[in-house]
Amino acid sequence: MKTEFFKIKTAFSFGFLAFTSSTLFAENIIATKVNSSFEGIETSNIIKDLKFTEISVYPQKTIVLNDKSVAEKNSQNISKIIKVSAIYNDSDIAFVIKWQDRTLSIQEGYKTDIYGDGFAVQFPKDYSDPKKLPYIGMGSENREVLVHLQKAVPNIYEPNGNGNVELQISRNNTNYFDEELKQFDQNVSNLARIDYQKSFVSAGFRSLTEIKDDSAKVDMNMVYNHNYGCWKGTLSRKLKDEYINLNSPSFPVAFAIWDGDKNNRGGTKLLSSWQTVTLDGKTGGEVLVSEINNIQTGNLENGKAQFKANCIACHIAGEMKSAMSFMAPDLTNIGGYASSAYIRESIIDPNAVIVPGYNRNAHKNFEWYQIVDGKRISTMPSFSWLDENITNDIVSYVQTLKTQIKEEKK
């Protein structure tokens, strides 16, 4: 991340389209092939005239976190549209993500309760079976994901393990004055990492683990455009590394954004469902694209009736609040970030995807899973006995459970 990301005050030459609700159905992202390198891509000409795909991101509602201010500031959140473009060359792939955020938030200074804007890009480690992708919320057991995160947080002094303890004392505890003290301050500030860019592997929410060596090296940047009140994020990485191989005709990707002004961080975010990317010029990725973007058709009216009969005793979903809080994952926005295959799998085989979730002790009356012989067993019984048509109807209805898309004019 370039440190000037918050200093930029002039408009960029890329045309910013109004963020309106022209996208109702997921669209495939086509990565065009270029020959240039992706060095300095955030300001490079190669991303000037890209074609952007509109993608909806929805407020994460599955779990409720325990910060009062988050509840107050995010209760009215509806979905947002982000614009995504991708390019690739022989070795690398790059994404450009643009989203509107009229409140620039940077986590800086000696403060305890401010948060930075940010974005993340998630890839599944294995996408050979598009019906069994990792859980969208940072993967699931045996279905790992790789997450790249960039936050608007300059100057982080993480414990560096270099043993430079002489620079880790209070400046008041040094015996320096004047020039020597200035030099000490300078040496300390040189320890700062000015880029809050992290990569993680994860097998489910709560298991997220940072990759601290260089094995998942990426370049991420965030540039804020004051004229348009929007962020442009870039990510460039190798098509293939020891974690994932994206050198394939098509692959899934997911995006998340955080609004620091609304105290967004961690699970308080807006996220997309699994999206598909095809590498232009390669053939054979159609199955994955159609499977992931598949919209289940069915009788919505019957789906709703069946949903009410079978699901809402445990699950809260929008206005359907007969279930007790924390009893089961909240399905209010599930249609916004889950694929039809995932919804179907969860109904038929609830044990297929069980994420560690929040600490079970946080809501111990309703444990979402039990540990039996070292395996997580879902509290939810299987609904595989439902007639297939009924399941189809429920899946098609559950896909409609999502907040409206934000109508925001320029």
Added chain:
Amino acid sequence: MSKRQLAMVMDLNKCIGCQTCTVACKTQWTNRNGREYMYWNNVETYPGKGYPKNWMELGGGFDASGDIKAGTIPNLEADYGVPWDYNYESLALGETMLPNVEPTWGPNWDEDVGTGSFPNDNYFFYIPRICNHCTNPSCLSACPRDAIFKRDQDGVVLVDLDRCQGYRFCIAGCPYKKIYFNPKISKSEKCILCFPRIEKGLPPACAQQCVGRIRFVGFLDDEDSQVHKLVNKYKVALPLRADYGTQPNVYYIPPTEAPVKFDAEGKIIEGSNRIPAEELEKLFGSEVHTVIKTIKSEIAKRKVTGKSEILDLLIAYQHSEMFRLDNNYYNNIAKSKGLNAVAPVDQRYLKGLNTKTVSHFSLNAGGGHH
């Protein structure tokens, strides 16, 4: 729950509010690297707003049904107070002494204020506070990254800085607001019960330096430790705000001794006590009445017989009896993990024999004495 639980007892009858513990902790751990505003140990005046300001009203902990309660993350300026310093260097040049930032709040902002009308019924007492190293820590339950853990060997609650992502849900979750956000490293940090000292045979710095000798340190399952005797045997030490549901492991001898009140004519009201019982009940639960009764009857017994084990404990004759650490125990853990067992730097507080006799899993042993 951990296998064993190290605990601390603080005798509020003897706390004089000198803040030596605060300074011991500050110079040991929090005077640098983004921790400047933090007080892992503070001594606050009760009644008072405390530190951070109004911490009891900021949420966190568990409700009666066991669900974690939402909380608020305190603001640095309004609730903690930005640490300030003065322009000492410029005083010799004739300048006026001024703080470098406008002071707004601090760890002892309302020290000695108290309540009531002087001289009739005004009162206050001190409550030193550290992390309670709870048996059911709500900071741990609130963390969406599994970055907080409770050590199996002694129940010390620690933040794994490798896993912490600085989300601060732990701060919202802790009802005591004893976990803090370090803005310099963008991670949470908290009292570590001086575990590097404990493992080497030294009590936590706050306990070692306490001039009033109000702090006892030991394992709850160690029947020879004074902590065990005060908490479990004589039941005169109570946790603070146990109603938050986190099962805290710092215990307090409630303030049983307070001056009498005066009436409008300035005459003594016989049998009165300036500290309202309902205030003590709010802090320490309804058991506080039993504790006060026990201690008062022990005082009476001592007057007649000259004997009282409880009062002997509370007099705190010897550091070596007040602190009962267990270096053999820690060394054995280190050995079992293939680590180098560290030689103790101080032999006075080591007993280490109890590890051979105490069952860590019996119902009477370990953390959950509630």
